[in-house]
Amino acid sequence: MIDYHLHVVAHGDRPMTVENILTYCEVAHSRGIRQMGITEHDRYLEDIDLAAFQEAREKSQDVELRLGIEIDFVPGSEAEMDRFAGALPYDYIIGSVHKVAGEDVDVPGDLSVYEKWDTYELYETYFQNVREAALSGRFDVIGHPDLVKIFKRFPAQDITPMLEETADAVAESGVVVDVNSAGLRKPVGEIYPSRKFLEMFHRRSVPIILSSDAHAPEEVAAGYDKSLKLVHEVGYREVTTFKNRERDTLPL
Ligand SMILES: [Zn+2]
Numbered sequence: 609m610i611d612y613h614l615h616v617v618a619h620g621d622r623p624m625t626v627e628n629i630l631t632y633c634e635v636a637h638s639r640g641i642r643q644m645g646i647t648e649h650d651r652y653l654e655d656i657d658l659a660a661f662q663e664a665r666e667k668s669q670d671v672e673l674r675l676g677i678e679i680d681f682v683p684g685s686e687a688e689m690d691r692f693a694g695a696l697p698y699d700y701i702i703g704s705v706h707k708v709a710g711e712d713v714d715v716p717g718d719l720s721v722y723e724k725w726d727t728y729e730l731y732e733t734y735f736q737n738v739r740e741a742a743l744s745g746r747f748d749v750i751g752h753p754d755l756v757k758i759f760k761r762f763p764a765q766d767i768t769p770m771l772e773e774t775a776d777a778v779a780e781s782g783v784v785v786d787v788n789s790a791g792l793r794k795p796v797g798e799i800y801p802s803r804k805f806l807e808m809f810h811r812r813s814v815p816i817i818l819s820s821d822a823h824a825p826e827e828v829a830a831g832y833d834k835s836l837k838l839v840h841e842v843g844y845r846e847v848t849t850f851k852n853r854e855r856d857t858l859p860l
């Protein structure tokens with residue numbers, strides 16, 4: 609199994625040392641993870657210690673390490689996104705939408721963006737950004753594709769058509785979808801993407817990675833009992849892996 613979206617530096621909580629990386633690897637190994645991908649947020653690029661990563665990769669016996677990055681997809685910031693994408697020899701690049709019109713939708717305890725916007729409009733704009741991110745050609749993976757549900761603020765209207773349109777764009781773009789268990793630890797209490805959204809991806813043969821989006825060692829592979837059950841029930845039998853931006857698969 610893989611855990612392909614997680615943060616060692618997290619939000620500047622700890623340095624990227626060999627020791628810290630190996631602590632994550634130990635937890636990963638104890639939970640049956642064979643490949644672990646470190647994907648710091650782009651704004652912590654300066655904290656990524658490539659030498660420490662490479663040393664940890666050599667020392668890690670049981671868990672193969674990969675290096676990725678999680679780039680915040682912000683329309684209009686193409687030069688900045690390209691700078692992040694070109695900075696290091698990543699195995700893969702995750703593009704995630706966290707913002708709508710410049711404002712974060714996932715700040716703990718801050719629901720101001722949800723108060724300000726009509727919820728349907730907010731969702732429409734969020735998924736428009738996801739479609740643009742997928743079709744931009746910049747990314748290998750789309751991170752937590754329905755993050756906007758994090759606070760359980762759902763529109764009254766049916767969002768099926770916008771999800772279908774988004775699944776179409778993702779399938780057309782060829783990117784991989786991040787099945788991310790962090791939502792289980794948030795108010796919404798469910799995996800990103802929802803079962804319904806994941807079924808849409810599966811019907812279109814969109815490949816997946818699995819991740820915990822851990823920001824601390826104890827969160828590595830957290831919620832995987834539920835993630836594995838979900839992806840199996842939806843019909844997935846393999847996950848995508850990356851090395852030097854090239855794809856392979858592992859059976860689930
Ligand atoms: Zn994210």
Ligand SMILES: [Zn+2]
Nearest residue numbers: 613615678821
């Ligand atoms: Zn993340």
